[in-house]
Amino acid sequence: MRFAITMFSLLAIASVIGTVLKQNEPYNNYIIKFGQFWFDIFEKLGLYNVYQAFWFLLILVFLIISTSLCISRNTPKILKDYKNFQDRVREKSLLSFKHSYQFSLKKFSVKKTISFLKSHNYKVKHKFIEGEGDLIVAKKGDLQKFGYIFTHLAIVIISIGGLLDGNLVFKVQELIGTKQIQLVDQPLSEIPLKGRMSEDNLSYRASILLSEGDTKTAAILRAKEGYLVQEIPFSITLKNFNIKHYSTGQPKSFESELLVIDKKTRETINKTISVNKPLTYKGVTIYQAAFEDGGSQLDLLVWDLNSSQPSFKMNSEIFKNNKLTFENQNLILEFKDFRKFNILEVGQNEEKKPKPTNVGPNFLYKVRNESGQAKEYQTYQLPMLVDGKYFFMSGMRNSPQEEFKYLKIPADDNLSIEGFMVLKSLLNNPQKVQNAINKGINTSAFTTAEKKEAFRLGAENIINAFVDGGYNSLVDAMDLNIPDQSSIADKEKAIKTYINIIYLVSQELVRGYQVKNKDDIVFPIDDSPRFIQDALTAYSDSFFYGVPLYLELKEFKEIQASGLQLTKSPGQVWVYLGSILLVLGIFCMIYIQEIRLWILRKKDSDSLIVALASNRDRMDFDQYAIEFKDKIKKSLN
Amino acid sequence: MLLNIKDKFMNYLFGLILGCATIFAISKFNNFMDNYELIILIGSAITFTWMGNVWPNFRKLFLYTFSLSFISIYFYKGSLEEIELNFFLKYFLSSQSAIMWMTALYPLSLLTYWIYLFSKQDFYGNLATKITWIATMMGFVGLLVRWYESYLVGIDIGHIPVSNLYEVFVLFCLITSLLYLHYEEKLEIKKMGAFVLIIITAAVVFILWYTFEKGADEIQPLVPALQSYWMKIHVPANFIGYGAFAMAAMISVAYLLKDKGIMGSYLPELNILDEMTYKAISIGFIFFTIATILGAVWAAEAWGGYWSWDPKETWALIVWLNYAAWLHLRLIKGLRGTVLAWWSLVGLAVTTFAFLGVNLFLSGLHSYGEL
Numbered sequence A: 001m002r003f004a005i006t007m008f009s010l011l012a013i014a015s016v017i018g019t020v021l022k023q024n025e026p027y028n029n030y031i032i033k034f035g036q037f038w039f040d041i042f043e044k045l046g047l048y049n050v051y052q053a054f055w056f057l058l059i060l061v062f063l064i065i066s067t068s069l070c071i072s073r074n075t076p077k078i079l080k081d082y083k084n085f086q087d088r089v090r091e092k093s094l095l096s097f098k099h100s101y102q103f104s105l106k107k108f109s110v111k112k113t114i115s116f117l118k119s120h121n122y123k124v125k126h127k128f129i130e131g132e133g134d135l136i137v138a139k140k141g142d143l144q145k146f147g148y149i150f151t152h153l154a155i156v157i158i159s160i161g162g163l164l165d166g167n168l169v170f171k172v173q174e175l176i177g178t179k180q181i182q183l184v185d186q187p188l189s190e191i192p193l194k195g196r197m198s199e200d201n202l203s204y205r206a207s208i209l210l211s212e213g214d215t216k217t218a219a220i221l222r223a224k225e226g227y228l229v230q231e232i233p234f235s236i237t238l239k240n241f242n243i244k245h246y247s248t249g250q251p252k253s254f255e256s257e258l259l260v261i262d263k264k265t266r267e268t269i270n271k272t273i274s275v276n277k278p279l280t281y282k283g284v285t286i287y288q289a290a291f292e293d294g295g296s297q298l299d300l301l302v303w304d305l306n307s308s309q310p311s312f313k314m315n316s317e318i319f320k321n322n323k324l325t326f327e328n329q330n331l332i333l334e335f336k337d338f339r340k341f342n343i344l345e346v347g348q349n350e351e352k353k354p355k356p357t358n359v360g361p362n363f364l365y366k367v368r369n370e371s372g373q374a375k376e377y378q379t380y381q382l383p384m385l386v387d388g389k390y391f392f393m394s395g396m397r398n399s400p401q402e403e404f405k406y407l408k409i410p411a412d413d414n415l416s417i418e419g420f421m422v423l424k425s426l427l428n429n430p431q432k433v434q435n436a437i438n439k440g441i442n443t444s445a446f447t448t449a450e451k452k453e454a455f456r457l458g459a460e461n462i463i464n465a466f467v468d469g470g471y472n473s474l475v476d477a478m479d480l481n482i483p484d485q486s487s488i489a490d491k492e493k494a495i496k497t498y499i500n501i502i503y504l505v506s507q508e509l510v511r512g513y514q515v516k517n518k519d520d521i522v523f524p525i526d527d528s529p530r531f532i533q534d535a536l537t538a539y540s541d542s543f544f545y546g547v548p549l550y551l552e553l554k555e556f557k558e559i560q561a562s563g564l565q566l567t568k569s570p571g572q573v574w575v576y577l578g579s580i581l582l583v584l585g586i587f588c589m590i591y592i593q594e595i596r597l598w599i600l601r602k603k604d605s606d607s608l609i610v611a612l613a614s615n616r617d618r619m620d621f622d623q624y625a626i627e628f629k630d631k632i633k634k635s636l637n
Numbered sequence B: 001m002l003l004n005i006k007d008k009f010m011n012y013l014f015g016l017i018l019g020c021a022t023i024f025a026i027s028k029f030n031n032f033m034d035n036y037e038l039i040i041l042i043g044s045a046i047t048f049t050w051m052g053n054v055w056p057n058f059r060k061l062f063l064y065t066f067s068l069s070f071i072s073i074y075f076y077k078g079s080l081e082e083i084e085l086n087f088f089l090k091y092f093l094s095s096q097s098a099i100m101w102m103t104a105l106y107p108l109s110l111l112t113y114w115i116y117l118f119s120k121q122d123f124y125g126n127l128a129t130k131i132t133w134i135a136t137m138m139g140f141v142g143l144l145v146r147w148y149e150s151y152l153v154g155i156d157i158g159h160i161p162v163s164n165l166y167e168v169f170v171l172f173c174l175i176t177s178l179l180y181l182h183y184e185e186k187l188e189i190k191k192m193g194a195f196v197l198i199i200i201t202a203a204v205v206f207i208l209w210y211t212f213e214k215g216a217d218e219i220q221p222l223v224p225a226l227q228s229y230w231m232k233i234h235v236p237a238n239f240i241g242y243g244a245f246a247m248a249a250m251i252s253v254a255y256l257l258k259d260k261g262i263m264g265s266y267l268p269e270l271n272i273l274d275e276m277t278y279k280a281i282s283i284g285f286i287f288f289t290i291a292t293i294l295g296a297v298w299a300a301e302a303w304g305g306y307w308s309w310d311p312k313e314t315w316a317l318i319v320w321l322n323y324a325a326w327l328h329l330r331l332i333k334g335l336r337g338t339v340l341a342w343w344s345l346v347g348l349a350v351t352t353f354a355f356l357g358v359n360l361f362l363s364g365l366h367s368y369g370e371l
């Protein structure tokens, strides 16, 4: 008993560790968290996969043994008790019971007493004892004791079922060296026998990732840092993967249309599985477990944010890398993910509360430079509503631990990014900028030629500074133009003037463009001040965007992949059986009261001794004993 | 004798009403239910009939709750806009208002129980019990109407309101108070309301915070993993367990106070408190066992394995082991008194962690109720 309790406490502590320390993470995460020294120690202790650790399984085995021993020790006693009526008690011991009553009774009939007790579900035995008199022994609630057998047997059955479904077979094979965890990614066909678990592996939980249209004939077993191949008795083809959505945009169901073909009999099964609706075939259950992109195709337009270069087309696929020479740098674009639906909490307009809304497709990619460093980008295809205006959003971050910082490019009247791109090209065209400035000066109130020339020079400086570095570089330009001893108020005033000049020049550029391209007016007509301001802010922010490379998603063809889990679990039926037994057992133990009762009619006397006892001291029983004694008295009289 | 006949009559009548309602529901909504849901419906009708028969007050609660819910549904006229337009919905019977009434009445009944405890006047005791009943009724109305409301949000969004932390907290209050009301009647321990209502009031405070800070009362569609008939049984069974454990812990508090001689003259005898703790824990244990097993069966369908050592599962095991140990000590070693009282308090801490802490601090497969 003490041993079992120790085991149970160990089990509890181990379980707690397993929940507090995140299990089955990449080992690198643990090294970062604990440092090499502790990482090694924890690894040896198996703390990263507690529930598969050798010592954990050992605890389970000990539990089974100790509980079995306990059952085998107690069961004979219980069975004996079950038959035994304890009819050797004598008057004196009966009188010493806590519930012992004596009252006089004129007439006494053994038969009537027995039938009375039987009608109250007692099992009864009558015995005449020489020199004493009639002894009637009764008992009920035997099931309580059987509850002990049920619960403890249940524990054994459940544990055995659990062990059957553990990876004990592999553990042993790993120990004797016939199997080995594979650490490097390889095509399935090249993985050696040592890294393959055969079809008749007793139990497993393996996974398969299938792109639409793909077929696979084996699954992957994750193990510690690596994996093993799990052979399966059939092939699986993913014909189609489907996500259904609620009207609010949240996912409602994930469904995989599968074609399963038996390797031996060639029997085929077509079935659509979804979460909570798996398919079981040949003892293997196939679950919908996850989904991801399966290599969607993207048609992109590449923009240089800081020059007047025209855009060009590029095609790619998720999981593909594109090489690109951009502003004299050799870059690698690594496409990581594409998502067609994105539910974000965005405000419809200023008054309304943010609501989960589908904001359309986005894609995730990394831009790696020659020295191998990479920044990560997340770009949405469609403009998003922010404070009543539409913006194209593209996030950048330096590492996965950071949050994305978003570049917000305002959409033009056609809800296209074109308007912004035209403006940034115009700003990067010195000839056009000069014309715009001159035009401004000619319509201005400057009277003398010198003043005009001075203003022209100043304005050109400012625009150049802005074009080359955004608003931040205005501060540098200011130091050139204004004497050092000026007050802060003066400087602020100057900055305001600069910003205004940039704005006015931009406005002139836009106006000029619109005059020339009448058929194709892209700039917001009513609202161009706001558009120009937003565009200038975005232009300025683009200097913090890592590379001035903007990928505009024009078209896509989504290809999805479905993550399936394949479970073979022969212990399940035992666990369920054990569970039923456990519930029954607990019920018996807690709610059935074992009661024993003695009635002694002494020879040559009109007094009757009634004694009641229970193996558990409970208030319910005290009350029952008192009431039942009265009942006996009443009904026998 | 007359009472007896009336009681019997009421039993039959109640059974008849439930039977008719079930048959009506089946004939009308047959097309929307699969076999499991049919079984659950019929099973519920039988369970409620049985509960009504052994506990007349439950019967009353059931009838009042359903009548009010139907009145409320009638007022909705199939549109959520009625909540703002209809006076009764706005202030009493819409899901949100009914639950707000519940959150107001439980603290009130706590107060009344304490007045009763010190004044020792039956008037206050009876009043406190009545308030608790009404609070419970409003809570159930709130949940039932919420169930209906969820279908008004979207026909494919509708689901039983036991799917997120907000809803199960309401359920926790209701189940705990029902358990308590049952024992109050059976064991004549009215004064314990002063303690049990503390934990309910604590849950109410959480609900209010969760509603006003986080807007948790909004009805959200079910994620795919939760779309299962198992949810309908697993979650309520679990909360009978949690509720019973919570009640046991609060009675243990009373036990410890009495044991130390604090408020001694106001509290029931030690052995009564001890017995009640035992009763609460044993009923909790049975339901918690069943709930955990049902959880495993569900997990086998949703996650691809009956046991995945997900933090919630693991903590359920720890809770279970803890109370199994408690029962062993009491039943086998015959241990009584302060040790077990302290133990059941610790048990509440463990249970609370399993219930809330896991959602707060650990991540896992359980997908509802992240704070």
Ligand code: HEM
Residues within 6 Å of the ligand: A001, A002, A004, A005, A008, A063, A066, A067, A070, A071, A073, A074, A148, A151, A152, A155, A586, A589, B324, B327, B328, B331, B332
């Ligand atoms: C789940 C509810 C459980 C209940 C209600 C329960 C109840 C009991 C009872 C009443 C006894 C005493 C039997 C007797 O001597 O007449 C007992 C003994 C024992 N139980 Fe449990 N038990 C439960 C679970 C477990 C579990 C999970 C284990 C794990 C191994 C366990 C291990 C033992 C052991 C080792 C003994 C002592 C046997 C001996 O040496 O006499 N029990 N239990």
